[in-house]
Amino acid sequence: MTTGQAHPNHQQQLLEAIHRQCTRPWTLMEVCGGQTHALLRHGIDQRLPEAIRLIHGPGCPVCVTPAERLDQAMALAAQPGIILCSFGDMLRVPGSGQRTLLSVRASGGDVRVIYAPLDVIAIARRHPEQLVVFFAVGFETTAPATAVLAQQALASGLANLALLVCHVRVPPVLASMLEDPSCQVQAILAAGHVCTVTGQRDYEALAARHRLPIVVTGFGAEELLQGILQAVRQLERGQHRVENGYPRVANDNGNPAAQLLVNQVFQPVDTPWRGLGMIPAGGLALRWPYDRLAAERHGLLAPPSREAAHGMGERCLSGEVLRGRLLPPACPSFLSHCTPEHPLGAPMVSSEGACAAYARYHGSRL
Numbered sequence: 194m195t196t197g198q199a200h201p202n203h204q205q206q207l208l209e210a211i212h213r214q215c216t217r218p219w220t221l222m223e224v225c226g227g228q229t230h231a232l233l234r235h236g237i238d239q240r241l242p243e244a245i246r247l248i249h250g251p252g253c254p255v256c257v258t259p260a261e262r263l264d265q266a267m268a269l270a271a272q273p274g275i276i277l278c279s280f281g282d283m284l285r286v287p288g289s290g291q292r293t294l295l296s297v298r299a300s301g302g303d304v305r306v307i308y309a310p311l312d313v314i315a316i317a318r319r320h321p322e323q324l325v326v327f328f329a330v331g332f333e334t335t336a337p338a339t340a341v342l343a344q345q346a347l348a349s350g351l352a353n354l355a356l357l358v359c360h361v362r363v364p365p366v367l368a369s370m371l372e373d374p375s376c377q378v379q380a381i382l383a384a385g386h387v388c389t390v391t392g393q394r395d396y397e398a399l400a401a402r403h404r405l406p407i408v409v410t411g412f413g414a415e416e417l418l419q420g421i422l423q424a425v426r427q428l429e430r431g432q433h434r435v436e437n438g439y440p441r442v443a444n445d446n447g448n449p450a451a452q453l454l455v456n457q458v459f460q461p462v463d464t465p466w467r468g469l470g471m472i473p474a475g476g477l478a479l480r481w482p483y484d485r486l487a488a489e490r491h492g493l494l495a496p497p498s499r500e501a502a503h504g505m506g507e508r509c510l511s512g513e514v515l516r517g518r519l520l521p522p523a524c525p526s527f528l529s530h531c532t533p534e535h536p537l538g539a540p541m542v543s544s545e546g547a548c549a550a551y552a553r554y555h556g557s558r559l
């Protein structure tokens with residue numbers, strides 16, 4: 194059994210096994226930004242066989258939240274009588290222009306960082322005269338907590354709480370990327386924490402359709418090496434099935450209670466992902482009766498700006514990075530015009546962004 198803790202001998206054994214298994218070039222994509230950071234932090238990318246190319250997937254929720262939604266959140270936060278609640282990572286992400294929620298707060302907007310969605314209930318109770326809007330962002334891992342918030346808000350009859358929903362779903366975006374004829378991914382390291390909620394059913398369909406191995410993978414050095422070993426082993430054998438490389442945490446069926454909760458509150462909808470365009474069934478929207486909590490119902494949302502709707506105003510190549518077509522150091526702005534202190538795009542802002550990972554762990558080597 195693997196664990197998230199460092200066991201240098203076992204890591205070395207896994208690395209040696211990968212080197213023995215690998216006889217040809219292979220391109221692997223790790224889906225989650227947390228995995229990207231761990232791969233670079235542990236120097237795994239530097240110790241793999243040269244024939245293995247790692248490309249970094251779209252699994253950073255902050256990076257893929259569309260500019261138009263950020264613009265709407267900022268416009269809401271700027272209005273008197275509204276409290277906008279968000280996770281801290283979202284505050285420094287630019288929308289279609291240079292403004293951020295942080296700059297809106299500096300100009301007097303009431304933007305509050307919360308640590309759990311249920312915190313919003315207490316804020317709404319303390320400020321009955323104001324509309325409290327929760328900017329609900331994240332993958333399948335965070336959607337259940339938003340679903341609990343929606344259920345409690347409705348049950349308690351809170352009339353001053355609204356949700357600006359931006360939850361997104363991983364399997365549809367992987368399907369979209371794999372359908373692209375230019376996609377070079379030959380194996381996927383799926384995000385173990387997402388599979389803990391969703392299970393592996395959707396991944397089985399993807400593996401069969403695209404004839405590629407998918408290994409559910411964790412976040413520690415050993416877990417990542419284990420996932421890479423299982424993926425390479427399948428590739429070398431010509432296999433294409435879903436394997437669980439994270440059995441300590443993930444199982445085939447995921448968390449049925451969390452799935453039920455999400456299905457009660459949300460329904461899949463076509464959703465734009467920043468840098469990636471419209472993803473069929475790529476997001477979640479509130480379903481009846483929870484849709485009465487939607488921020489859209491309050492008539493306060495600005496229509497998307499022309500820049501946001503057309504993707505103009507984006508001065509960075511985050512779409513190419515998120516599709517795995519470009520490694521961050523190949524972006525002309527990387528560590529010149531775009532730095533962690535002065536980011537041009539979300540992948541440099543987010544603690545899970547690929548550009549931030551290269552800046553942090555590879556910056557001094559470039």
Ligand code: SF4
Pocket residue numbers: 508509510511514521524525526527528531532536537538539540541542548
């Ligand atoms: S380095 Fe900066 S400008 Fe380039 S893709 Fe990353 S976030 Fe965008």
